[in-house]
Amino acid sequence: MRWPRATAPAWIVHAGFLACVLAGGTGYALTAGHSRVVIYTLVVVLSIALFGQALISGHLTHRRPWMLAIGGLVLLLADHLLWPYWIVEGHLGRGEGAPADLLLAVAHGLFLVGAAMAVRHRMSADAGGIIDAAIFGMCAGGALWVFVFQSHLPAGSTPLGQTQMLTDVLLLSACAGCLLRMAVAATGAARGTIAYLLLTVVLTGGAMTVGALSVPHRGAVSGVLMLAAFLTIAAGAVHPGAPAAVEPQAVVERPDGRYRLFWLGLALSVNPGIAAVQALRGDQTAGPQLPLATMLIIPLVLVRFKQLTGQRERAERVLAHQASHDELTDLYNRRRIMAEIDRALTGPDDVIVLLCDLDGFKPVNDRYGHAAGDDVLRAVAVRLAATAGPDREVGRLGGDEFLVLCRGGADTEIAGLRDRIQAAVRAPIELPAGSVSVGVTIGAARATAGSGVDRAGLIARADARMYAGKPGRHHRNAAA
Structure with missing residues (x-):
């Protein structure tokens, strides 16, 4: 050398x-x-x-x-x-x-x-x-x-x-x-x-x-x-x-x-x-x-x-990013997504919210630990953001609940988005401990422009429809 x-x-x-x-x-x-x-x-x-x-x-x-x-x-x-x-x-x-x-x-x-x-x-x-x-x-x-x-x-x-x-x-x-x-x-x-x-x-x-x-x-x-x-x-x-x-x-x-x-x-x-x-x-x-x-x-x-x-x-x-984004998933946090809903309700378009609650997340969390649960939430967040696209806001309300905000869109378009979200979330998620899968139940609600519906009422309707698809579960109010 x-x-x-x-x-x-x-x-x-x-x-x-x-x-x-x-x-x-x-x-x-x-x-x-x-x-x-x-x-x-x-x-x-x-x-x-x-x-x-x-x-x-x-x-x-x-x-x-x-x-x-x-x-x-x-x-x-x-x-x-x-x-x-x-x-x-x-x-x-x-x-x-x-x-x-x-x-x-x-x-x-x-x-x-x-x-x-x-x-x-x-x-x-x-x-x-x-x-x-x-x-x-x-x-x-x-x-x-x-x-x-x-x-x-x-x-x-x-x-x-x-x-x-x-x-x-x-x-x-x-x-x-x-x-x-x-x-x-x-x-x-x-x-x-x-x-x-x-x-x-x-x-x-x-x-x-x-x-x-x-x-x-x-x-x-x-x-x-x-x-x-x-x-x-x-x-x-x-x-x-x-x-x-x-x-x-x-x-x-x-x-x-x-x-x-x-x-x-x-x-x-x-x-x-x-x-x-x-x-x-x-x-x-x-x-x-x-x-x-x-x-x-x-x-x-x-x-x-x-x-x-x-x-x-x-x-x-x-600091501004940390104040408005969820630390784990980097999606909008609850405060920011609620502010976006309020802002959308003052506009000329219909406002549609898709309230998403994961199915089967708790067993994954219990079996593989909280670190694996965090990985699942991050993976779901990436899929939701990619499926929703740049024209829609996605936020995490807390736990395993997410919300997609849409400004305008026909019922068929929203239904197609809902189906794409369910398919994206159901896809297997690779973890260090192995492959896992979770599902998602979605409750949708629309506020027609000029109807006077406020954010609390809009989310309450989406929340009720989401839990209608989950019989036997306790109702949790997602409103602010």
Whole structure:
């Protein structure tokens, strides 16, 4: 069997990752110039090769997110090959607006898109939580930009470079928020891969921070952190939990809507609050980047509002359906079918009701149990709805009593419908315990348009005619 595979032990990946980080990081730190370029190139190529092997072997399922991730790796390799000394000489995180900065931001954008696609599969049951996590991440990224990056950028940084860098910080922060949410909710082997991907984002952000803060030997430190970031994403791809990392996972939603909205509102107020403080202080380092960061968050907020609105509409539809339909058979319940009769009686057509009571249902219920009885009722409900057709309403009054409401129709037509219902109900019903059959007695009653007959009187007549065909049974009033 080809490697990697989901049954391999995870410690092999951890050991290989640590060995590569120690070897590559030590070699990079102890050398300089061209040697660092060579080591960096070898590590990037190794990462892409491991990622590619995981794709080719079929280890990585739902390939599209992973293809975007490897596309980001290839862009980073192209960035390094075009400007091999850019990281070595400590240009990362300086906001210079160089083409290398732009290509790096595009690569991170691919990672974000790939993470979003993976999240769509993995956390489909927690879409709201993921959007919230991305919003929190971007809000935190705005604060990080002001207090860590913007205030320490060199004089040589350009507005374009600062905008590129801010976008990069926001993308990484959004990725970190989503992956952190996934890591908290993850179970089993998937945690390992998600943890590696989260570590990739943290290491990349750390490398940029080192450059922005002008840490001594920032070229060496940033380079080592970026090497480790390359190796973490490769380790995540070959980790045994990689196939499970993009599989859907059920998430139990906590009933904390008010608190979530509070924290979400607080997070959204951070960047405008910082901008207001900068304006009051007359901070000369303040620029248009922070308002831009707030504008970039707006689409996520709109998506979240749309999702909340959709949830509310779906909940209202579910509640409306539950209020008007029988839970067991999904037919109209007693209240709804009675309201339909009242509505029909105000119309211009004759109103005919067919009151249906099952024969032989109790012996089935007693012999096979209530679960089998429920199966019989569901089967009868399906047959009644199919036989009545879309122009007639069917409801369950309770127990084994059903009602079919007809608006208009000649006596011959109603008689034919009655015969079809009896034939459909009598057909054998297959249960796990065996085949059973029940019959049905039907009482029909008509209210002529304008006759003044009310619903109670109409059903009472149908009820009497139904029980006339069942001698010896106790009369039960089906009226509301």
